[in-house]
Amino acid sequence: MSIPLAERMRPQSLNDLIGQEHLAGSHSVLRKSIESGKVPSMILWGPPGVGKTTIANIIAHTLHIPFYSLSAISSGVKEVREVIEQAKQRTGCILFIDEIHRFNKSQQDALLGAVEKGTITLIGATTENPSFEVNSALLSRCLVYVLKPLDEIALQRLLKHALEADTELSKKNIDLKETAALINISGGDARKLLNLLEIVVNAAPETGPVEITDGLVMEVAQKKIALYDKSGEQHYDIISAFIKSIRGSDPNGAVYWLARMIEGGEDVKFIARRLVILASEDIGNANANALLLANAAFEAVNKIGYPESRIILSQCATYLAASPKSNASYMAIDAALAAVKEHGDLPVPLHLRNAPTRLMKNLDYGKNYQYAHDYDNNFSPQEYLPEKISGTVFYNPGKNAREEELRKWLKTRWKDKYGY
DSSP states (O other): OOOOHHHHTOOSSGGGOOSOHHHHSTTOHHHHHHHHTOOOOEEEEOOTTSSHHHHHHHHHHHHTOOEEEEETTTOOHHHHHHHHHHHHTTTOOEEEEETGGGSOHHHHHHHHHHHHHTSSEEEEEESSOHHHHSOHHHHTTSEEEEOOOOOHHHHHHHHHHHHHHOTTGGGSOEEEOOOHHHHHHHTTOHHHHHHHHHHHHHHSOSSSOEEEOHHHHHHHHHHHSOSSOTTSTTHHHHHHHHHHHHHTTOHHHHHHHHHHHHHTTOOHHHHHHHHHHHIIIIIGGGSTHHHHHHHHHHHHHHHHOTTTHHHHHHHHHHHHHTSOOOOHHHHHHHHHHHHHHHHOSOOOOGGGSOOOSHHHHHTTTTTTOOOGGGSGGGOOOOOOSOGGGTTOOOOOOOSSHHHHHHHHHHHHHHHHHHOO
């Protein structure tokens, strides 16, 4: 069987790595640790096809020490312990675990002692936030390196390098007229880009030059590329369609894309987590129950698992899609963060400051603070913002029934100041 182009082009040194300059650059911490021969256990976090496995291989190749590779999808505690036992007979080894986020707590715990004693140097690769997916004890023993999607410049370099350096492609007369489709479909994924290039070249007539255009790429991609790949290569496209369907209040679109993810073997926790985020970002106070249901769904699917969790996810997705929408809370915090960046650390008004000591009280900390419950309707129109940004509106209630009620309530209190 022919080795895929992406595998044939896998870099063997940091100098050959395209992209991830913040990790591979001459002054980067990771490069210095590799060159010194003292590599710590680490978690490589980033989307598919950006170099996680490649960096692990480069480290092993550079340090010339035993390298073991496991996939969290097909391996468990037994395989981990076997590697640890082999490592004890040697002077250390690297254990690379792909998709480490799929290991449960007991599987991750099996690594703890060996990592702590230095029996193994762990390199875990994950597409998910390790803060959520790697238990804290193991995470505290590892450095986390964040890998970024490859930008257009890096992808263009990859294409040029593949056409010039690959032993098979360099033999063919390939005219790369257009690259937009290749780059757009790849989504910053080097593996996807190179394998798509190879598919397009192989689909062209065997005789004569191969002229690659955007039209040819789209035609071949629609025929040859899987609609959903369990390796996660279209992970971001499908979840994007799913989220946008719910945001657009279309339960039919939402449940279709949900089915695509379920059929593709997507991680239930990933889907459920995105629903929790959406419930706050896109619905918010227009239907406060949305966040409660989404959070309950997240807890439930973690307990139930596939296949029954598909029902819970469907209930949540269709409910969120059918809910009124508001991004007012999302816009409010972004506006407030922008104000913080613009104005810096504005002083807290004296009447709002805490005054636990006599000195602070003598400095008027907390002086003239009006305790809301001492006033009619539990409200006093005092100042709660720094003087420089007094009167700034960050939260503007959305135009839906529930938030119009909130607007009406706020208007009775703050009309003169905020104009609700």
